[in-house]
Amino acid sequence: MVGRSEESRQAILKSTLKLLGVGARGGTTIQKLSIEAIAKRAGVSKSTIYRWWDNKAAVVIDAFVTEYLTHTPVRDDVPFEQALREHVAAVVHQYAGVDGRLVAQLIAEAQYDPATLQEFHNRFWGGRRSAVEALIRRGVEEGVVRSDVEPGMIANLVYGPVYLRLLLGGGPLDDGFATELVELALDGIGVRSSALREPARR
Amino acid sequence: MVGRSEESRQAILKSTLKLLGVGARGGTTIQKLSIEAIAKRAGVSKSTIYRWWDNKAAVVIDAFVTEYLTHTPVRDDVPFEQALREHVAAVVHQYAGVDGRLVAQLIAEAQYDPATLQEFHNRFWGGRRSAVEALIRRGVEEGVVRSDVEPGMIANLVYGPVYLRLLLGGGPLDDGFATELVELALDGIGVRSSALREPARR
Amino acid sequence: MVGRSEESRQAILKSTLKLLGVGARGGTTIQKLSIEAIAKRAGVSKSTIYRWWDNKAAVVIDAFVTEYLTHTPVRDDVPFEQALREHVAAVVHQYAGVDGRLVAQLIAEAQYDPATLQEFHNRFWGGRRSAVEALIRRGVEEGVVRSDVEPGMIANLVYGPVYLRLLLGGGPLDDGFATELVELALDGIGVRSSALREPARR
Amino acid sequence: MVGRSEESRQAILKSTLKLLGVGARGGTTIQKLSIEAIAKRAGVSKSTIYRWWDNKAAVVIDAFVTEYLTHTPVRDDVPFEQALREHVAAVVHQYAGVDGRLVAQLIAEAQYDPATLQEFHNRFWGGRRSAVEALIRRGVEEGVVRSDVEPGMIANLVYGPVYLRLLLGGGPLDDGFATELVELALDGIGVRSSALREPARR
DNA sequence: CGATAAACGAGACGGTACGTCTGGTCTTGTG
DNA sequence: CACAAGACCAGACGTACCGTCTCGTTTATCG
Numbered sequence: 001m002v003g004r005s006e007e008s009r010q011a012i013l014k015s016t017l018k019l020l021g022v023g024a025r026g027g028t029t030i031q032k033l034s035i036e037a038i039a040k041r042a043g044v045s046k047s048t049i050y051r052w053w054d055n056k057a058a059v060v061i062d063a064f065v066t067e068y069l070t071h072t073p074v075r076d077d078v079p080f081e082q083a084l085r086e087h088v089a090a091v092v093h094q095y096a097g098v099d100g101r102l103v104a105q106l107i108a109e110a111q112y113d114p115a116t117l118q119e120f121h122n123r124f125w126g127g128r129r130s131a132v133e134a135l136i137r138r139g140v141e142e143g144v145v146r147s148d149v150e151p152g153m154i155a156n157l158v159y160g161p162v163y164l165r166l167l168l169g170g171g172p173l174d175d176g177f178a179t180e181l182v183e184l185a186l187d188g189i190g191v192r193s194s195a196l197r198e199p200a201r202r
Numbered sequence: 203m204v205g206r207s208e209e210s211r212q213a214i215l216k217s218t219l220k221l222l223g224v225g226a227r228g229g230t231t232i233q234k235l236s237i238e239a240i241a242k243r244a245g246v247s248k249s250t251i252y253r254w255w256d257n258k259a260a261v262v263i264d265a266f267v268t269e270y271l272t273h274t275p276v277r278d279d280v281p282f283e284q285a286l287r288e289h290v291a292a293v294v295h296q297y298a299g300v301d302g303r304l305v306a307q308l309i310a311e312a313q314y315d316p317a318t319l320q321e322f323h324n325r326f327w328g329g330r331r332s333a334v335e336a337l338i339r340r341g342v343e344e345g346v347v348r349s350d351v352e353p354g355m356i357a358n359l360v361y362g363p364v365y366l367r368l369l370l371g372g373g374p375l376d377d378g379f380a381t382e383l384v385e386l387a388l389d390g391i392g393v394r395s396s397a398l399r400e401p402a403r404r
Numbered sequence: 405m406v407g408r409s410e411e412s413r414q415a416i417l418k419s420t421l422k423l424l425g426v427g428a429r430g431g432t433t434i435q436k437l438s439i440e441a442i443a444k445r446a447g448v449s450k451s452t453i454y455r456w457w458d459n460k461a462a463v464v465i466d467a468f469v470t471e472y473l474t475h476t477p478v479r480d481d482v483p484f485e486q487a488l489r490e491h492v493a494a495v496v497h498q499y500a501g502v503d504g505r506l507v508a509q510l511i512a513e514a515q516y517d518p519a520t521l522q523e524f525h526n527r528f529w530g531g532r533r534s535a536v537e538a539l540i541r542r543g544v545e546e547g548v549v550r551s552d553v554e555p556g557m558i559a560n561l562v563y564g565p566v567y568l569r570l571l572l573g574g575g576p577l578d579d580g581f582a583t584e585l586v587e588l589a590l591d592g593i594g595v596r597s598s599a600l601r602e603p604a605r606r
Numbered sequence: 607m608v609g610r611s612e613e614s615r616q617a618i619l620k621s622t623l624k625l626l627g628v629g630a631r632g633g634t635t636i637q638k639l640s641i642e643a644i645a646k647r648a649g650v651s652k653s654t655i656y657r658w659w660d661n662k663a664a665v666v667i668d669a670f671v672t673e674y675l676t677h678t679p680v681r682d683d684v685p686f687e688q689a690l691r692e693h694v695a696a697v698v699h700q701y702a703g704v705d706g707r708l709v710a711q712l713i714a715e716a717q718y719d720p721a722t723l724q725e726f727h728n729r730f731w732g733g734r735r736s737a738v739e740a741l742i743r744r745g746v747e748e749g750v751v752r753s754d755v756e757p758g759m760i761a762n763l764v765y766g767p768v769y770l771r772l773l774l775g776g777g778p779l780d781d782g783f784a785t786e787l788v789e790l791a792l793d794g795i796g797v798r799s800s801a802l803r804e805p806a807r808r
Numbered sequence: 809c810g811a812t813a814a815a816c817g818a819g820a821c822g823g824t825a826c827g828t829c830t831g832g833t834c835t836t837g838t839g
Numbered sequence: 840c841a842c843a844a845g846a847c848c849a850g851a852c853g854t855a856c857c858g859t860c861t862c863g864t865t866t867a868t869c870g
Contacts, residue, residue, distance in 0.1 A: 036855085
């Protein structure tokens with residue numbers, strides 16, 4: 001047995017990112033990115049790519065996760081609310097740039113291929129989610145998060161608006177958005193709760 | 203001047219929906235749907251399609267909105283909270299079926315073409331949003347919704363999780379989800395507020 | 405009855421010639437000339453063209469003959485040999501320019517459409533041919549052309565090489581060619597005849 | 607390296623000839639022959655054709671020359687005059703059939719594309735021409751052809767009328783035509799020469 | 809250390825669909 | 840009622856990639 005060429009693998013992933021314009025201005029979309037272009041740029045034959053990846057999306061997600069992804073870790077050395085605010089701000093900030101476009105396009109691809117969705121979960125989204133869910137469980141323990149709703153649902157409430165704005169626009173992905181989102185999620189939209197909490201924070 | 207053939211237009215839109223499998227089991231994805239297939243099925247020449255629509259997504263969105271869309275109206279004859287619950291339940295229910303797949307794929311296409319995103323806003327998403335924002339304004343007037351956050355942001359908080367689940371899965375789109383979502387949005391995830399409200403509702 | 409619009413007819417024929425680049429440098433080939441382009445340039449609708457001409461070639465030949473063709477008349481006030489030399493020189497000269505390309509392309513079109521060939525005969529080639537045949541009959545009467553071969557065949561011998569060079573190249577269409585051609589046609593390629601005649605001409 | 611598939615090449619050329627109706631009655635013209643039709647009939651993809659040939663004419667000329675062309679060789683074991691007569695008769699005979707139509711259409715295509723003209727010269731016409739020119743040089747050596755005119759010009763005189771009749775009609779391409787043509791070319795149209803030679807041949 | 813089996817580059821192949829173009833027909837007002 | 844305007848069907852064009860498939864040619868263990 002000889003085994004896979006690490007050299008080729010690297011070249012392919014690097015080329016993919018370059019073609020997608022990560023870190024630069026230009027760049028194609030995932031849709032227009034072609035396996036042939038990757039192969040040519042990587043100095044690799046098409047068969048080598050098809051041997052190790054199932055489709056374009058698999059290559060892209062691999063490139064994205066392995067080579068590039070800036071992490072947005074969840075701190076566990078600060079109180080729940082601060083950790084949440086910082087995390088949401090970090091996520092929103094990351095998505096405001098090129099990463100956002102890429103993640104959006106990955107989600108787009110995932111609409112057409114369950115395997116891509118699966119990979120997206122396994123290698124990217126799953127990690128984030130469980131970090132946040134852990135944080136939420138900590139919040140429950142700290143007594144600042146309600147315990148009658150499962151953490152996954154709560155994570156949804158926080159991430160949902162971020163992805164909605166990422167995918168459909170309708171406003172900027174900036175710190176103001178992050179702040180307002182966390183506040184709203186914490187207190188709810190109902191008038192009574194906010195009326196109660198607001199003085200407590202000022 | 204002679205003008206556009208309404209007959210052709212109808213045939214094209216109908217064929218598009220049929221090919222997408224709306225109302226039936228089979229069906230392609232938008233990605234695999236081809237202009238050539240639409241033309242063939244509609245008994246129309248390709249140029250006729252290209253004459254009136256810019257790209258595939260434009261045809262699909264036109265077909266979707268014009269011919270098909272089930273409305274999920276927002277009632278104004280019941281109290282705010284009931285109207286919100288019913289609307290969210292209706293939306294969630296609609297997205298659980300074929301419509302959901304189509305909307306998801308439209309959003310996917312919108313990631314690659316600003317014009318498609320625009321159309322999505324103009325002809326579909328915008329309507330929903332403004333209906334909900336009006337509802338929220340009513341809630342503010344009724345004194346049950348906080349007035350310190352713009353309605354758009356609040357709409358985001360409600361719709362975000364729905365679209366997140368539609369696009370990334372992670373749980374069913376069912377009545378339970380709808381109920382839990384509305385409750386969470388109203389009260390927030392913070393423990394104090396929920397502790398206060400909960401007794402009041404039981 | 406209102407009858408055909410002479411104005412349109414003129415505009416169509418003029419436009420055809422312009423588009424073919426007659427009298428100018430640029431110009432398309434007949435093959436690439438499109439009815440639509442003619443219609444647009446003439447400010448006329450396509451149907452008007454199709455109403456009066458069967459196809460593109462018919463328009464072109466009409467334009468060519470009616471509006472443009474420089475005549476290369478056969479003189480009858482000079483001896484046979486001189487008249488022949490002058491005519492051949494004129495023809496060769498005409499074909500060396502834009503006319504040549506057009507005639508060549510008309511012949512090309514005629515290979516695909518018998519009607520075009522017919523028109524080419526009726527309106528262009530037939531006239532030339534019969535003029536030359538008349539000249540040859542005069543030569544026979546003058547006693548300088550053999551009488552045992554039909555004039556058409558002799559015309560062939562003279563015109564054939566001209567068209568061959570026009571269509572397939574292989575040398576310039578210039579005065580030298582014309583002179584040599586006439587001489588060769590008159591005397592033949594056989595050595596004895598030329599040996600006899602040559603001294604007589606020097 | 608794997609290299610070109612001879613199988614496909616054969617299939618393409620054969621199909622081209624079949625579609626052109628070579629050897630059969632029906633058949634299209636080169637103009638109406640489409641690359642798509644060739645591909646379909648050959649069980650080959652369009653890209654394979656475009657990979658190896660520049661355009662339709664290139665395929666046709668390749669098919670014609672490689673697979674089909676009946677040779678009309680020039681004998682060198684008989685006296686000049688006999689060899690010439692036989693060759694002209696063979697050419698005329700060949701052109702009277704389907705080959706003639708094809709050659710005529712190739713010449714038509716050559717009017718629109720210099721590359722086609724070049725190929726026509728390189729692979730078909732050039733061969734014939736040089737064979738005849740060689741024959742003429744032999745005639746000069748044998749002392750039966752005049753030496754004061756270049757062989758190419760003489761070849762023109764012989765071939766010109768054949769192609770003229772092929773392209774523009776005006777009479778049959780038969781043995782009578784061939785015989786008369788050679789006689790005329792040899793002796794010229796002038797009366798004195800023919801008067802001299804005629805007795806010598808009877 | 810030399811055999812051997814994999815991974816590799818190169819790239820041809822059958823396909824599908826693209827978006828553009830032209831041809832020729834048909835329809836509907838307008839002058 | 841001839842015309843302009845131009846929509847329409849039909850279908851070929853040449854291009855771009857797809858994913859599969861030979862081919863030799865490295866190359867790195869393992870017998």
